[in-house]
Amino acid sequence: MEFQSHHPVQTSDRLIAIDLIRGVALLGILIMNIQAFSMAFSAYSNPTAYGDLTGVNYYVYYVSHVFANQKFMTIFSLLFGCSIVLMADHIVKKGGNASKMHYKRMFILAVVGIAHAYLLWFGDILFPYAIAGSFAYLGRNLKARTLIILGLVFIGLSSLLMWLAGISLPHWEQAEVEAMQSLWMPTAEYIQQDLSNNRASWLGQMDSRHMMASKMQTNIIFYIPRILGLMFVGMALYKMNFFGQRFSNKSLLIAGGISFIISTIAIIVELEQNFALNWKFELMFLGIQYNYWGSILMAFSYMCFLLVFSRLNILPLLQSAITNVGRMALTNYLSHTIICCIIFYGWGFGLYGSLERIEQFAVVLAIWLFQLVFSTYWLKHYRFGPFEWVMRSLTYNSLQPLKK
Template identity: 40%
Template sequence: MEPTAQRIDTLDVLRGLAVLGILVMNIQFFAMPMAAYLNPSAYGSLDGINGLVWGVSHLLTDQKMMALFSMLFGAGIVLFCERADAAGRSVAKYYYRRNLWLLVFGLLHGYLLWSGDILFLYAVCACLLYPLRNKPVRTLIKLSVFFLAVSSALYLLTGLGLQSMSGEEIAAEIMPQWRPTAEQMGEELSAFQGGWVSQMSVRVPMTQEMQGLAMFMWGFWRAGGLMLLGMALFKTDIITGRAERVVYLRLMWLGLAVGMPLVIFGIFWNFNNDWQLTSMFIGSQFNYWGSVLVSLMWMAIIALLLNSHRMSALTSRLAATGRMAFTNYIMQTLICGFIFYGHGLGLIGQVERWGQLSIVFGVWALQLWYSPIWLRHYRFGPLEWLWRSLTYGQLQPLRRV
């Protein structure tokens, strides 16, 4: 395999893993009140198989797949700029046009379909991080740690600030997000069980919060820091699968020996504290940092498997799914929206965690099936083609000759 082809294939496979893995957590946002995504004790049973599903999902995917996706996006920033420069194009012109269109897609996705959108966040991060793309690897890593630490510190400081708030203020401003009352959850479920218009009464304020305060308190610093790390990993060929084998072995063991125990400790800490409000600000720190190491572990495992040619049966399907990551991400929204919201089957609040995971497996099978079939006939996924055409201001060739 040629080095350039290997680099792109590894990125595609990792992207395929990330876009499939992120659904394990995202489906909870569709299937239950939003608070259950942050606080699993807020809604639904955690007994038996449901508790096992939550625990394994949290350990292996919660924030890990978004971390991997963010690092890949950061690598993509450098790759896009390299390609544009090699083609003699104005890098800044097409880069900002590309990400401003992504921002538009994010607004439409968030306000019209699902408030858990990450496209808007990624577009904002990409626009602000562009001047840093040419920084040395060491500088990028330092900036990455700084960005990640800012978000962590903001959460800790907010938690400490609760001491100065009255019980009434906490009940009004914080608890609806963490442990809403049965009445508050009933209102949310009722809105999403209704038609598309009735859903907007809940979706719009949720999206405003996600793309507003939450983005600047947490999202920008977290995703931005991981994108900077992705740039560094791209420049060192770690994320492309071309680093020395010992590098991946070290990253794998770092995730296994430090990252996963940290996440597991956080699980026990939160349950021992009955998922009180401190879990939102202090208990979340274990997974916040542990997830970065676990995502690097995932990256290392995939690189080791690809380099040993032990994933041949699955590689092409994952790579195709990754090449259509934008289309597949939005397709997941459309499928889950139909299953759980009132304009479709309206099953929100009725599917337990084990059932949600069964749906995830079904979506995985579907996307691993149709992605390679589509790319056999077309050069890009439908939304990738649209995004590319808007970026370059003209329709791009779609059908393979």
């Protein structure tokens, strides 16, 4: 049977629970990303580097770090691995070449990621996902147990690399230490230059944007193993039918509750230690280990709770809206960048460095509301999100039917 390249996965084939969880993850990542869009990037990792950290701003940071930092990106990575197996199985059933289609998708995603990073915002995740996804695909036929072991090995590798970087600091060249310190705790002059760069025109911002994008990709070695490991675990969860009916609501609530309590305690202990140490430079590598592992446990707890939520007829309109956001994840992810660039950068309203953390969170809520409404409206009239449609058309070598 010859494969017809214009047959993408249809809506009826989707697992609604996965789309709902992806929707929550997509909305959730903005809680942290808004900090990188709106203020000196150092403040993302070191909250004392820039901006007011008293009163309500302190609590906004604290809560967002404990319950959002790395949690939603972890879910995103797990679901990416899940989708690799899901789409490969679908293509094979249609008689197609799953490997060819996968690597074509990863190539297109990598190109989109590079364009995203260098033309709009340096904090792109699409390029590293394309790289990790290319390697993760090699494990699609492995058993779930093997995938979990592989996943933990790669997740541990990223943790080990950061730990080794931290303990090796005394042996670094002085110039290297100073360069890293300038990112961790920037001087007033550095911050002023950063504000000037990001309040400039699109062309005026280009050198700064390209420099930051290059730094992110240079440091890819630190986080690619984690992404790859999480994709392997996501594949295993799919093969175990975790997103289906294998586990009862009671089992999911118990597992989720235990994971949530353990991870919350661990992350709070680490955060209190970091504040007690005044966020000294060594914490760049050594002060993140509890959250590194705790974020995985907390992400798992979120998925357990959301699976139960998806099974119950509670707030059906909200469930539907979040599911629509998840079905348009690529469009909504890129629209985060477009909206935030317009709000914060000089070629928009130029509010970069001007909003306190509580005001940033208000922007997050407004964007959430917009995306819930827009995604629901769009998918009433069209089969795919705008960027999903472009991605599918390029992948399948033909314009896909868009209108319902």
